Amino acid sequence: MSRDVDDTRTRILNAAWQLLEQGAGKGVRMADVAALAGVSRQAVYLHFPSRAELLIETTRHIDAMHDVAGRLAASRAATGGLARLEAFIDTWSGYIPEVHGVCSALLAMRDTDAAAAAAWHDRMAAVREGCAAAVAALSADGMLRTDIDGDAATDILWTLLSVRNWEHLRQDCGWPQDRYVAAMKDLARRALTTD
Amino acid sequence: MSRDVDDTRTRILNAAWQLLEQGAGKGVRMADVAALAGVSRQAVYLHFPSRAELLIETTRHIDAMHDVAGRLAASRAATGGLARLEAFIDTWSGYIPEVHGVCSALLAMRDTDAAAAAAWHDRMAAVREGCAAAVAALSADGMLRTDIDGDAATDILWTLLSVRNWEHLRQDCGWPQDRYVAAMKDLARRALTTD
């Protein structure tokens, strides 16, 4: 395994991660990352061709550290449409705070950098898959509203659970995390289920 | 009145507006604005101290052109809580597309520029006022859910109607405007009213 815990590459990724989280993605420069990693600015470019790539690799790194695949698999185990929906919201809501800094930085680069835009798109497409699965489980239980189709329901859930909405409620409205989660479960249920 | 329609200042504002809308706020440089206004780059700095100020003044300019105050007053005229809520959603939803470009640019500057952050905050605070008024109308009609308070309801409506959600549904999900409006009315009703 070439990726030792003390690898320069790993130290850089951890430094980027730390700065991105503590500063919520604002103005993290290559020089800052290098300084925190205890390495020269050029060393960063030796491992990552551009700032965009560094950010993208940082999200992969965080994913690996947090076992995202495992968490999502667990949420799939829930039986029943509503339980499944809530398990998905729990999983995703718990994940957002961990990656929020990198997400912000990536979103900010989306306008200027094609690679960042593509990476963001991929990541969001994966979230949409999760939303679609939750909607399908709801539908299988006969709990999905009948006046909209699955795609529309998926889009709505996808929108409700966006990183921006998390930011808005947590930061602009000052809601605590548990209140955010409860509100999202409530909103999703009201938006998607019959009765 | 110093603000003639052929004023250099006005030409610059119109140029900024046009570029911002057509490019959805992406990478509009001072030189681009100057070129479209048919003026030197320095002339822009003669009228606006910084890019942030130019963006802020552009939003004011658009507001003035569109008679925002008048539109909002009209939405206040609706009788009944639900009608009032829907009128507000109609007004605001119709306004977002006009200012979306400037909003994007302002949002992108929020991280690096304090003036931009303050201007955005003010603008969003005004929207929240509108949300609060709609919630109050709902409450007066006894149609507001009783399990949450007015502030929470306002925050939820404010979140649903965010510019980001409009972007997400219109651009990432590819929804047409009328579908967006209908979905927002439906979502707001389900999220906020009893029954």
Added chain:
DNA sequence: GTGTCAATTGACACGATGTCAAATAGTGTT
């Protein structure tokens, strides 16, 4: 020792914002 690889060092190009000073209209005033 000699290669090899990782990292450092310092210089530089580039694009964008913002500043500055001097030159140049254009407009009216007397």
Added chain:
DNA sequence: AACACTATTTGACATCGTGTCAATTGACAC
């Protein structure tokens, strides 16, 4: 006509962050 006043232009320059390049250092393997 000469004058002043204002808006605008022109071109140079400082700054900051990204990204590139080339020469050098240091460590470890054979």
